[in-house]
Amino acid sequence: MANVDTISGWTITPSDDGFHDDFEGSDHPWWTETFWTSFNVPERKMGGWFYNQILKNQGEHGLNNGGAWVWDASDAPALYQRSEQGLAMPAGPRDLRDIALPNGNRIRQLVPNMKYHMTYSDPGKFQSDLVFEGLIAPNPHPAGVAPFWRGRHFDQPMQVTGEIVLNGEAIAIDCLSVRDRSWSARPPRQARESQRTDGGREPQKLAEPSADGPSDVSRPLRKPYNIGYIFGTASARESFLAYTLTIQGEEARGDFLTSGYLVRDGVWAHIVKGERRCLVDPETGWIWRIEFEGEDGLGRRIEAVGEQQSNHGTSTGLFLWKWNGVEGWGENQGGIAPSYPRVKRG
Numbered sequence: 001m002a003n004v005d006t007i008s009g010w011t012i013t014p015s016d017d018g019f020h021d022d023f024e025g026s027d028h029p030w031w032t033e034t035f036w037t038s039f040n041v042p043e044r045k046m047g048g049w050f051y052n053q054i055l056k057n058q059g060e061h062g063l064n065n066g067g068a069w070v071w072d073a074s075d076a077p078a079l080y081q082r083s084e085q086g087l088a089m090p091a092g093p094r095d096l097r098d099i100a101l102p103n104g105n106r107i108r109q110l111v112p113n114m115k116y117h118m119t120y121s122d123p124g125k126f127q128s129d130l131v132f133e134g135l136i137a138p139n140p141h142p143a144g145v146a147p148f149w150r151g152r153h154f155d156q157p158m159q160v161t162g163e164i165v166l167n168g169e170a171i172a173i174d175c176l177s178v179r180d181r182s183w184s185a186r187p188p189r190q191a192r193e194s195q196r197t198d199g200g201r202e203p204q205k206l207a208e209p210s211a212d213g214p215s216d217v218s219r220p221l222r223k224p225y226n227i228g229y230i231f232g233t234a235s236a237r238e239s240f241l242a243y244t245l246t247i248q249g250e251e252a253r254g255d256f257l258t259s260g261y262l263v264r265d266g267v268w269a270h271i272v273k274g275e276r277r278c279l280v281d282p283e284t285g286w287i288w289r290i291e292f293e294g295e296d297g298l299g300r301r302i303e304a305v306g307e308q309q310s311n312h313g314t315s316t317g318l319f320l321w322k323w324n325g326v327e328g329w330g331e332n333q334g335g336i337a338p339s340y341p342r343v344k345r346g
Helices: 189-197
Strands: 031-041 046-055 063-071 080-088 098-100 105-111 115-122 126-134 152-166 169-185 225-233 239-247 253-264 267-280 287-296 301-311 317-323 326-334
Touching (some): 031 126, 031 152, 046 105, 046 317, 063 105, 152 225, 152 239, 169 326, 225 317, 287 317, 301 326
Antiparallel strands (some): 031 169, 098 105, 126 152, 253 267, 287 301
């Protein structure tokens, strides 16, 4: 059964696996579709991503960004990293449910909204052959709520099976992780600044936050802000994901929830309020511990603690999470706010 955005009533349909050519605003010059998936190898503290971004109205037939990343707890910044930008999409019909992208990723839908076969090939360096199968129906991010103010987005806990080959070594994959999709107009910063210079609409100012957090997260911010993204998946019956927002500046406010989901005993609901606390190691500059407390629309509480197991850049890492009596692997993504306490990892 489809999960429902409790604010707008939006549900994800099989057509949302494809391109949104008829969606309002899809004729925008910077209309963007994304398809992101992740995997992990817990015993090796290894994480990996496949990220795909298609700008259908740029270039002659559209442009493709993205690629693949693999990292672990070694000193190397990445075991594999290839991020392509501005690759020309081929001419002819395009279907995101069955597509070979110029960045090396191949996506094929097996079951609408639930199951996908993805391959990646960079011979001699990194190849993958993985199946991503949803543990639940996708979670619709509430329409108009930070950080997806003007588009659509969903997240989904997944079981990932198959094999990767990294520098000639075959590694079996059988893990739990997350995928997400989004579609919206995403002008790059220079284009946004040009629009404002030319009289384009300024983002609306967020109402002043109260002691309980932002009073309205449904409008783009004018203040400096920092987005957090955490998730953990223990089983088909137990998982969570949360987006948080830190308002920076003179009246800094620490990570208040904007949206998320909780699956407990197999029952899904939006998380509707919560707060995240991060500790940053002053020597490495990495977030190494996160505490999150929240409550979902059914009144169920979540108290989660995660510690970083490996790092890919200062703001992204593989985390081992413990919450409400269960344990699962996941990630932390997002920037590091100046207001986060600097505490050396013991």
